[in-house]
Amino acid sequence: MSQYVVGLTGGIGSGKSTVADLFVAQGAGLVDTDAIARELTLAGGAAMPALTAEFGPEVLAADGALDRVAMRQLAFADPSARSRLEGILHPLIRQVSAERCKSATEPYVILAVPLLVESGNYRQRCDRIVVVDCPESLQIERVMARNGLSAEEVKAIMAAQATRQQRLAAADDVVVNDGDREKIVGQVKIRHANYLALLAEKLKASC
Template sequence: MERAARSIGLTGGIGCGKSTVADLFAARGATLVDTDLIAHELTGPHGAAMAALVAEFGPGCASADGALDRAAMRARVFGDERARARLEAILHPRIRAAAEAAALAAQGPYTIFVVPLLVESGNWRERVARVLVIDCQESTQIARVMARNGLQESQVRAIMAAQVPRQTRLAAADDVIDNDDGLAALAPQVERLHQFYLRFFGATDAAPDANSIERL
């Protein structure tokens, strides 16, 4: 699919600032497809995945309004690889289908798929032209998530431990944005990559030069 081919997979560990960076690309005309938002729609009150989830995990996985009880599901699958695989078998194909439909309808010069578990999922790399990793120090991640979500450091570290290591994520990257220094430092990195993506996907007359971007 032509639209899907003109796409970037944006990922990063918890607290790295994926949504902030994605919004900066959107402000420059990129089309965003956020798989987390798709997952929330699928598992919202009477969402399209809820019947299958209830059938697989029982009515206790749903809250009174018909949405997924996220706390109960997290507790159920955390540390249980078989339960997590059953959950992913229900959600991942539906998320992929919805993401592909959104990409086909895209109007921007390129599409950014925001995929928190892009590296972990194992099949997104073949579906995007480039992988963009938002990176920061682990201490920065921990501080941000503690402030944002009110979690204890041990809880944040447990979430991070369930994701691939930082170096594994960086090894999968075509492009890297450093997000240790806040919004002011993000804008020039996003602008430079945006101009590169326009050239890379043929949205400008200038020829792409993959060597013009060293990992930022």
């Protein structure tokens, strides 16, 4: 059972997954709330009965999973749809992620939460918060290349998230991901050693 939870977050295109994988390579556990959300909305997923009841069959793909494109369009047309979607998904994500953090066998767990700052309540579940940061121009460039979106579309997504300043204000630690992999690896190694030391202090204090 892991005794130490590090919340990891960052804006779209900041490179959260890259940094999370580097922590795993150092020996950390990983609980990814995006991956949990996808599991919950697969055909037969735990969230699907409530989502179908709330939004109707038009948000279902042919295989019975959530049709993400249809759901996005509905949320865009009806602002209340997003809050109703989150009202169903977020409690399930919190429950599953808490269970996985508790059952992890690694010394500490990286809890990857894209909207950690926006959600407001993950702070009480995390011993530390690490923010993956990069210039906003680089975020836009990465997401355009990855998702085929226009700069305006990426900026609209970023505008709906916490600002870079808000994320940095919430951070205990920052990993700068400006594309230099060696620099990122070095930062992760330093943070990893620090988290092991903080875990040891926490365990000693609880004895």
